[in-house]
Amino acid sequence: MSTNREMDASSEYHTKPDPVNYTSGRWLRGDKLQRDARHIKFDFDALCRRVIELCPGAELIASYVKMEGGFNRVFIFTMDNSKQIVARLPFVPAGPPTLVTASEVATIKYLQTRTSIPVPSILDWSNDARNRIGAEYIIMEHAVGVQLHKIWPAMADDQQVRCIDAIYRKLKEVVDMDFPAFGCLYFADTPLDPASKIFLDEDFCIGPHCGPRYWDCNVGEPRYYHRTRPNRGPWTNLNAYCDGLIDAGLSRIPLIDSETEKQPLYQGSVRTHNTLLECGRAVLKQMSADPRIQDAATPVLFHPDLHKRNIFVSEEDPAELTAILDWQAGSIEPAFWYADEVPDFATPVDPDHDLCTRAFNLCSQFLTPKLSGPRSMDENLFRPFRYSYRTWKDGAVALRHELIETSRHWTELGFVGTCAYAKPTLEELSVHQKEYRYFEAAQNLRRDLSSLLDIASDGWVPLENWEATKSAQKDTFIGILHAVSTNEPSGDDEPIQTEQDLKSIWPFDLDD
Incomplete structure (x- = not known):
């Protein structure tokens, strides 16, 4: 494979989704911190060249798909010989640098040598971000078959x-x-x-x-x-x-x-x-x-x-x-x-x-x-x-x-x-019970908002829903605040009685 072919194979990637930044969604809480923690500065072209090297019979990458979860960025590469290769790069929240990758690879190898559990073969890996790609990675074969969640509803009992x-x-x-x-x-x-x-x-x-x-x-x-x-x-x-x-x-x-x-x-x-x-x-x-x-x-x-x-x-x-x-x-x-x-x-x-x-x-x-x-x-x-x-x-x-x-x-x-x-004494128990009702109210509020806004419990929102969800959160807060402000005080059994009470347990960021 010539150097020119490598350059030709990688040049098309620059028109594809951004490989470096997190682009799948936003967070209603700590959005910048969350996205920054999932920014991976690395050499995408070097990753592509390594994938081609690991796939005998392939000369270039025909297409790729970028996928992102909470802990990893995944690229599914389809080669010009129709084979598929998966590359996965961990985000900061995945775990400690070097150790989280080393442990995952060792766990997979341990299972492959001691059990019959089907796990795709690892083709290459590195837990040292100083490699030529510039980030920790695991490159493995694509799983055979279809994801269970895609066909589960259609399966017979x-x-x-x-x-x-x-x-x-x-x-x-x-x-x-x-x-x-x-x-x-x-x-x-x-x-x-x-x-x-x-x-x-x-x-x-x-x-x-x-x-x-x-x-x-x-x-x-x-x-x-x-x-x-x-x-x-x-x-x-x-x-x-x-x-x-x-x-x-x-x-x-x-x-x-x-x-x-x-x-x-x-x-x-x-x-x-x-x-x-x-x-x-x-x-x-x-x-x-x-x-x-x-x-x-x-x-x-x-x-x-x-x-x-x-x-x-x-x-x-x-x-x-x-x-x-x-x-x-x-x-x-x-x-x-x-x-x-x-x-x-x-x-x-x-x-x-x-x-x-x-x-x-x-x-x-x-x-x-x-x-x-x-x-x-x-x-x-x-x-x-x-x-x-x-x-x-x-x-x-x-x-x-x-x-x-x-x-x-x-x-x-x-x-x-x-x-x-x-x-606890009766007095200590009384104080605790009041605080615990407050705690339960906070947990219930997070659960109800997640359901109402159709978002993850940590506030993650798909990118295409971001503006609508931000607006819906604001409207929801105003509506609940109005209910809190107009309700008659009901004693200690109702922990949320003021605007400050509501703000202190609101699980997501609010514009001033």
Whole structure:
């Protein structure tokens, strides 16, 4: 292939969609920050040349499609010999630089060598942005078949049931694997601190968790590390894992309170968060000592986003699985961490037609009992774990509520001794209940606005709907504000009684 042909092959791309900037949508909250976090400065022509090199028999790229999600930019290249190649570049919110790509590749290779799960082959990858392309990337074969979400509505009931069975028979191979620690998979020779490696064999190890909760990659959520050192694993037992959750929560707390007048009532002071998290640490360790929690905390690797869009099936037989994609941020967690996640193919559109839900429950029960066991347990046994790392984002009231409920029902939940979190006084409980009603109002408002405006919960809007959605949000705010202003005061049972109350819990940006 000549240099001239390379130049000819790449020159047409400049008339295609912008490969560098995020162009798929806008955000009603922190729009510039969100789009800046998804700007990737790289050499698109170099990427195209590398794709051509990796496709024997192809001389140029006939066409390409650019796709963008919350964590990656994807290019699907169609070559002049009709083959398709996929290139994926991670955004900042995907996870820590170098580690998130290295872990995903290692996870895919681990699955390919130890299971029969169909995952497209990786043709090339780099987790060093100093490469000739100028960004981290993974280049892989295109999945065979068709995305499940495209044909699911047209599938017969028996095909849907057989498809769910096929998915879980494959995932059983993953869930059945044994691991000695919690964290993420890496190649054994990945350049990590030796103290951060737990070797599985000569090829693979468990290393630091690369989920966003442990790193400074969540847009608009800075980390401070004033009170704790980074604690990202790997963790060899549940106690250590819990320390990681609490330390992740502490790492997001600033040194001093700032702009507290702009925070909702339930946010809580810096001191409140620090005290609450240390109490939470003691409670989680008490709970972790319970044999039931221990049994439900077996280290398990599972798919991080198991939904129809990441599953490919045969066009001839839609019950035949051809690929499970997107293992980015796949991690080894306590089994209970995955237990309450229900894939979209198991959620009935019609409540009276729950065949797929029943198929999912049966497949999970008999094929992945490590997950179905915790799912059948009282969810209150696990709720404090889920809120412990995100108090500064949620507000102190969310974790406090879980700790209060755990303390109040300690004996009913089957724990022995006395809960490390003391039951609140009547006065403290009254204050908490008022703040919690405020918190619930904020959560309900976000949910209702997302539904009403037809947007994602983080405020993402498709680009073509941007202006109309901005206008609709403004009209909605004015309408709710009018209702709040004209309603008669109804006491503490109604937390939103003033314009300031409404503004403090409004989840999206408002023009002055």
